[in-house]
Amino acid sequence: MTNDPSFTDAQADDSFAVPARRRMLMGSAGVIAAAGLTTLAEAATDKPTSTSSKHIRSNQNMNMITVRDGTQIYYKDWGKGQPVVFSHGWPLSSDAWESQMFFLASHGYRCIAHDRRGHGRSSQPWNGNDMDNYADDLAELMDALDLKGATMIGHSTGGGEVARYIGRHGTKRVAKAVLMGAVPPIMLKTSAYPDGLPMEVFDGFRAAYLADRSQFFYDVAGGPFFGFNRPGAKVSQGLINSWWRQGMQCGHKNGYDCIKAFSETDFTEDLKRFDVPTLIVHGDDDQIVPIKNSALLSAKLVKNSTLKIYPGGTHSLGDTSKDQLNADLLAFLKA
Numbered sequence: 585m586t587n588d589p590s591f592t593d594a595q596a597d598d599s600f601a602v603p604a605r606r607r608m609l610m611g612s613a614g615v616i617a618a619a620g621l622t623t624l625a626e627a628a629t630d631k632p633t634s635t636s637s638k639h640i641r642s643n644q645n646m647n648m649i650t651v652r653d654g655t656q657i658y659y660k661d662w663g664k665g666q667p668v669v670f671s672h673g674w675p676l677s678s679d680a681w682e683s684q685m686f687f688l689a690s691h692g693y694r695c696i697a698h699d700r701r702g703h704g705r706s707s708q709p710w711n712g713n714d715m716d717n718y719a720d721d722l723a724e725l726m727d728a729l730d731l732k733g734a735t736m737i738g739h740s741t742g743g744g745e746v747a748r749y750i751g752r753h754g755t756k757r758v759a760k761a762v763l764m765g766a767v768p769p770i771m772l773k774t775s776a777y778p779d780g781l782p783m784e785v786f787d788g789f790r791a792a793y794l795a796d797r798s799q800f801f802y803d804v805a806g807g808p809f810f811g812f813n814r815p816g817a818k819v820s821q822g823l824i825n826s827w828w829r830q831g832m833q834c835g836h837k838n839g840y841d842c843i844k845a846f847s848e849t850d851f852t853e854d855l856k857r858f859d860v861p862t863l864i865v866h867g868d869d870d871q872i873v874p875i876k877n878s879a880l881l882s883a884k885l886v887k888n889s890t891l892k893i894y895p896g897g898t899h900s901l902g903d904t905s906k907d908q909l910n911a912d913l914l915a916f917l918k919a
Contacts, residue, residue, distance in 0.1 A: 677704025702838020751854025867897020
């Protein structure tokens with residue numbers, strides 16, 4: 585986990601400027617919170633591994649690259665070994681992959697995950713919130729780190745990002761790919777994909793997002809994303825809070841634009857360009873990206889692909905089926 589970037593030095597100074605009586609009323613909770621922030625900040629320290637001129641190390645020890653239009657992209661770089669590159673879903677950040685990154689880094693892999701432009705700790709450009717730019721940002725990151733023989737893993741929107749990367753940049757740096765709960769070939773109902781979701785679904789997403797995105801994020805996380813709306817589901821308030829926190833870090837305009845990017849982009853031609861072993865993983869109870877119009881079709885378009893279906897699996901297999909997914913990813917990497 586990383587410290588909350590919204591807690592600035594100025595805010596910290598203000599907290600020590602309050603009158604003594606108010607500080608006393610804050611009591612031990614304030615002391616604990618301050619200690620927790622310090623511990624998290626120390627734990628989040630990453631050592632940059634790139635010597636690229638595009639690499640920036642801030643005074644908070646955050647790994648950054650600056651891409652072609654000046655957007656700064658934050659990334660984590662854990663462990664050593666063959667590289668594994670993760671792309672997260674909407675409206676999250678690289679934090680969504682921490683369980684898989686910790687597990688695989690502990691098994692001898694170098695795990696790299698970035699915050700997509702407009703998400704997490706990356707900067708929030710007004711323009712460029714589309715799949716082409718997402719893929720090109722990722723290409724610049726992989727070039728800056730000079731990654732070779734990487735396995736690319738994408739969840740949901742991140743699966744589209746991986747597909748568009750391969751479609752635009754090929755596989756010269758890529759050895760394998762994983763699409764998990766991924767949006768390709770396209771979520772939207774079209775003449776080519778009549779079983780897709782109607783535009784009204786995504787218009788509803790946009791309306792709810794603009795009306796009260798904070799509550800909307802709680803509703804998504806507390807319901808279909810983790811399958812917590814299913815009878816007998818074991819609800820984790822911690823997962824809900826983590827999802828909400830990551831969502832609220834996303835830029836407002838960036839998150840809004842990304843709904844169009846993940847729902848309306850057609851990845852058919854990108855999938856046809858895959859020429860590396862590919863694992864397609866999907867839950868058959870995925871309520872966000874229904875399996876019928878995603879994984880089942882992608883498996884037919886991607887040559888040399890393996891489809892693995894998780895019975896009863898949710899959209900967030902990295903959380904609700906964590907142990908199984910970690911084991912499957914490790915097996916695929918070793919194969």
